[in-house]
Amino acid sequence: MTARRKLIAGNWKMNGLKADGLALASDLAGRVNGAGATAFDLLICPPFPLLFPVADAIAGSALALGGQDCAAKTSGAHTGDVAPTMLTDAGCRYVILGHSERRADHGESDALIAAKAAAAHAQGLIAIICVGETESQRDAGQANAVVSGQLAGSIPAGATAANTVIAYEPVWAIGTGKTATPEDVRAVHAHIRAELEGKIADAGAAKILYGGSVKPSNAAELMAVENVDGALVGGASLKADDFWAIATSCR
Numbered sequence: 001m002t003a004r005r006k007l008i009a010g011n012w013k014m015n016g017l018k019a020d021g022l023a024l025a026s027d028l029a030g031r032v033n034g035a036g037a038t039a040f041d042l043l044i045c046p047p048f049p050l051l052f053p054v055a056d057a058i059a060g061s062a063l064a065l066g067g068q069d070c071a072a073k074t075s076g077a078h079t080g081d082v083a084p085t086m087l088t089d090a091g092c093r094y095v096i097l098g099h100s101e102r103r104a105d106h107g108e109s110d111a112l113i114a115a116k117a118a119a120a121h122a123q124g125l126i127a128i129i130c131v132g133e134t135e136s137q138r139d140a141g142q143a144n145a146v147v148s149g150q151l152a153g154s155i156p157a158g159a160t161a162a163n164t165v166i167a168y169e170p171v172w173a174i175g176t177g178k179t180a181t182p183e184d185v186r187a188v189h190a191h192i193r194a195e196l197e198g199k200i201a202d203a204g205a206a207k208i209l210y211g212g213s214v215k216p217s218n219a220a221e222l223m224a225v226e227n228v229d230g231a232l233v234g235g236a237s238l239k240a241d242d243f244w245a246i247a248t249s250c251r
């Protein structure tokens, strides 16, 4: 099996003001700095207004920074949008794209997500492309088909294992406390691994994260599942102790 270093990503979503974000980021940077060699890379994705101050707070640390979205365009008359260059200017290495909350709240299509990912790649960002089925789709036995369609439509030409991470997030498990069973996760991640062939260069080295109610009590079991190469964590990433416990459960 290809060895893939774990990535533990914290998606703060629309939570926290400057003081909260700086305290959390500084706490995590201190833990990363003091940990020595780890089995994981740690990433935080704060809301846009916090990127610059958080970048200053974690400067010199191995804690990585990412955005929660970016535009498909590089600049211009696009009110409210944030260009990939603005993320790199703020010190970001990663950007989350196609999160189910963006797909639902903003009507983002697979084609738009692919365009955003291509724009992110052009600026040297690593795109974390999110996929996952709803509860009704799972109940109808469509989980793999839905994920296949999202992968086919959302991964741009030029994607490689170095510039693209896939996050499998079953919508029904996000923020609900319902976690997919290790067997559910194993089956979908194996399906995604097979689907990446031909869509991502060096597909066997591409990371596939699991997201959806990951917490300290279930992290070790989930992170041990084959083809689970880390986690995309929402609620539990807002508490340093919980997020660090999830990360250090990686072996």
Ligand SMILES: O=C[C@H](O)COP(=O)(O)O
Pocket (backbone or CB within 6 Å): 011, 099, 169, 173, 174, 175, 176, 177, 211, 212, 213, 214, 232, 233, 234, 235, 236
């Ligand atoms: O991006 C993170 C996911 O939506 C998971 O969120 P959650 O850990 O709060 O369920």
